Amino acid sequence: MPGEDKQRRATIHDVARAAGVSAATVSKVLRGVASVRSENAQRVREAVRELDYRMDPLAAGLRHEQRRIIGAVVPDLESPFFGALVTGLERAAEEAGYHMIVASSRESEERESDLVARMADWRVAGTILVPVRSERGEGATRMRELGMQAVLVDRASADDDFDTVTADNSEASAKVADLLIGQGHRHILLHGATRISKAVRTRLDGFTERAQTLDPQVRIDTLLSDDDPETQRGAVRTYFDGHTGAERPTAVFSLSQHSTLLVLSELRRRGLRIPQDVELVGFDDADWMQTTWPSITAVAQPVAAMAERAVSVLLERIEGGNKGAPTSHLEPCTMLVRESAGQMNDPSRQYERGG
Amino acid sequence: MPGEDKQRRATIHDVARAAGVSAATVSKVLRGVASVRSENAQRVREAVRELDYRMDPLAAGLRHEQRRIIGAVVPDLESPFFGALVTGLERAAEEAGYHMIVASSRESEERESDLVARMADWRVAGTILVPVRSERGEGATRMRELGMQAVLVDRASADDDFDTVTADNSEASAKVADLLIGQGHRHILLHGATRISKAVRTRLDGFTERAQTLDPQVRIDTLLSDDDPETQRGAVRTYFDGHTGAERPTAVFSLSQHSTLLVLSELRRRGLRIPQDVELVGFDDADWMQTTWPSITAVAQPVAAMAERAVSVLLERIEGGNKGAPTSHLEPCTMLVRESAGQMNDPSRQYERGG
DNA sequence: CATGGAGAGTAAACCGATTTATTTCTCGAT
DNA sequence: ATCGAGAAATAAATCGGTTTACTCTCCATG
Numbered sequence: 128m129p130g131e132d133k134q135r136r137a138t139i140h141d142v143a144r145a146a147g148v149s150a151a152t153v154s155k156v157l158r159g160v161a162s163v164r165s166e167n168a169q170r171v172r173e174a175v176r177e178l179d180y181r182m183d184p185l186a187a188g189l190r191h192e193q194r195r196i197i198g199a200v201v202p203d204l205e206s207p208f209f210g211a212l213v214t215g216l217e218r219a220a221e222e223a224g225y226h227m228i229v230a231s232s233r234e235s236e237e238r239e240s241d242l243v244a245r246m247a248d249w250r251v252a253g254t255i256l257v258p259v260r261s262e263r264g265e266g267a268t269r270m271r272e273l274g275m276q277a278v279l280v281d282r283a284s285a286d287d288d289f290d291t292v293t294a295d296n297s298e299a300s301a302k303v304a305d306l307l308i309g310q311g312h313r314h315i316l317l318h319g320a321t322r323i324s325k326a327v328r329t330r331l332d333g334f335t336e337r338a339q340t341l342d343p344q345v346r347i348d349t350l351l352s353d354d355d356p357e358t359q360r361g362a363v364r365t366y367f368d369g370h371t372g373a374e375r376p377t378a379v380f381s382l383s384q385h386s387t388l389l390v391l392s393e394l395r396r397r398g399l400r401i402p403q404d405v406e407l408v409g410f411d412d413a414d415w416m417q418t419t420w421p422s423i424t425a426v427a428q429p430v431a432a433m434a435e436r437a438v439s440v441l442l443e444r445i446e447g448g449n450k451g452a453p454t455s456h457l458e459p460c461t462m463l464v465r466e467s468a469g470q471m472n473d474p475s476r477q478y479e480r481g482g
Numbered sequence: 483m484p485g486e487d488k489q490r491r492a493t494i495h496d497v498a499r500a501a502g503v504s505a506a507t508v509s510k511v512l513r514g515v516a517s518v519r520s521e522n523a524q525r526v527r528e529a530v531r532e533l534d535y536r537m538d539p540l541a542a543g544l545r546h547e548q549r550r551i552i553g554a555v556v557p558d559l560e561s562p563f564f565g566a567l568v569t570g571l572e573r574a575a576e577e578a579g580y581h582m583i584v585a586s587s588r589e590s591e592e593r594e595s596d597l598v599a600r601m602a603d604w605r606v607a608g609t610i611l612v613p614v615r616s617e618r619g620e621g622a623t624r625m626r627e628l629g630m631q632a633v634l635v636d637r638a639s640a641d642d643d644f645d646t647v648t649a650d651n652s653e654a655s656a657k658v659a660d661l662l663i664g665q666g667h668r669h670i671l672l673h674g675a676t677r678i679s680k681a682v683r684t685r686l687d688g689f690t691e692r693a694q695t696l697d698p699q700v701r702i703d704t705l706l707s708d709d710d711p712e713t714q715r716g717a718v719r720t721y722f723d724g725h726t727g728a729e730r731p732t733a734v735f736s737l738s739q740h741s742t743l744l745v746l747s748e749l750r751r752r753g754l755r756i757p758q759d760v761e762l763v764g765f766d767d768a769d770w771m772q773t774t775w776p777s778i779t780a781v782a783q784p785v786a787a788m789a790e791r792a793v794s795v796l797l798e799r800i801e802g803g804n805k806g807a808p809t810s811h812l813e814p815c816t817m818l819v820r821e822s823a824g825q826m827n828d829p830s831r832q833y834e835r836g837g
Numbered sequence: 838c839a840t841g842g843a844g845a846g847t848a849a850a851c852c853g854a855t856t857t858a859t860t861t862c863t864c865g866a867t
Numbered sequence: 868a869t870c871g872a873g874a875a876a877t878a879a880a881t882c883g884g885t886t887t888a889c890t891c892t893c894c895a896t897g
Contacts, residue, residue: 154885186884186885188884
């Protein structure tokens, strides 16, 4: 059974003794400081190999103000989007020689604030926060109070205190407006599964603004329900109950993956055909969307680019002496036009569906 | 800008000074040790509030052999299944007063071994490992060498060194066999998106054994492709190219979520109707499966139960003195019969489709 | 030849907690 | 008043590293 032959792990002092030098010298060798005779350095490296020595990363950072750790707080670990984001963050952080610790706020602002404080307890060098709400939420506020080094990702907009990295939600949503208005739609439903996320609000605004520029007459209904799944389902159902026949929108733009699934489910339940009766565009792509029938037109977020950017911006602050005003980065999205919307660009159909 | 008013955080000594007691006494109060005069305890608590003191959890554990941290290593953070698992693990660990650090091996055994060693560097109290391969993989081997305390989850079977917690893959797959054989299917394709995962192999064996018990004549094709997505897609395509007409299987059992998506995609591409031409059952449920059309019959894994069990088993080892032989826990799955298979239990159809 | 500066090495302090070993306090019994 | 036992408090050691401050050599320079 494991745990029985537990001879204590070798420490830096054991290595020092084995190599016949002091612990300070071993420390120098390990961190690549130059002023060590190559003969001694060699002996140290041998001792390390001999004893199977591995440094304790926590003890190593104890004397410093901050440790070589980057904290990450995301609202949710069950969604593939944040999963991919975290994977990217982890890779980038490790490449830079940092450890990464991840925690999920589970869409709770209170927990978010707790987790942020916990990151400070761990003396992380910096934190990457995907806020539950926005740069004005509890987590960001707490970080300001604690004077933490951080980057806000995804659900935030430009901020006076923190660098931000987001998908270009506004531009991508405007492109969706181009597509749908271009197809002749003049009555469109915007659906969001949460009203508090900054990203969702930006998508909504980006779409609305462009759509109204293209045609001031366009009718846009918005439905932002709260987080309880059943309430949301009910709200969608009620909406469609009240908008039948000529009142029914001819297209839906769902503002999150969750939202897309919800809308899809309700459209199916009512027997509405996609795209013939209603066209559907979703923000945030998922692997099933290209396989389901009809396949779903969606905006794909540049998750890898966001992760990489977030870490590089944070490292610049940490290692570059925290100088310069906070920056704000928008990473471009990609639109994947599939069967559920945008493929019938036959002009004749535009009149058919228009107004 | 944050980071400017960085007065150093209060330490336990600051609190001691403010309360007019020694650091040792503060430590006692903080950990709830009884032998402190209530008057002093009160003063300490006030000082803590006054100075906004928060303990450094890492320094706190420095003197102990192990720290109050549980490590988790999973093969993948982008899949909702492991995402949900990690969320559950995190919750359970925190409830027990442990911190949790998560890392993704990204389906690489080499990285898995590295991560396991890194967990040991962090002096975690215990580790929860979802192996890339199985209890014989590199991660588990490394843990044995290092004498670590650990629980193996999901892709493992009973082991001499470690407790294991898995879904009851065998029983659930047998139930799928009951369903498909009961529906009259006598030619079934089993598809897995990875051959090295222990869970996938167990599902395959569980199905095959039951199916052959029910009808020794049954024809079962198995297709376990390797991990490169394009290779897999090609393998499926080739299989169906070579099995048309009477040679085509009447049902497919896909052994993982990835696999389900892959098979679904290929069936659609060929214009095969589900379930009329081919029935489909997938192992591992996903939210889109009940919304897509046709909705997909799937085996839902008891992810919350697995997470909770894994942590409680690990804590029992850690805090219960590591006594008793390693245990092996099977959590029951649920079958969600939807449109893609199992709904046509009209006996007359059995003959139609049989043999 | 004295001086000084660079290079190499190390003892000891330090980081922020816990634990041990010891001292001090309290109070009742003799 | 004295003693002793147990409770409460604390100084100091400890964990495993890093950093500081100091020593010691060696060699070039005035």
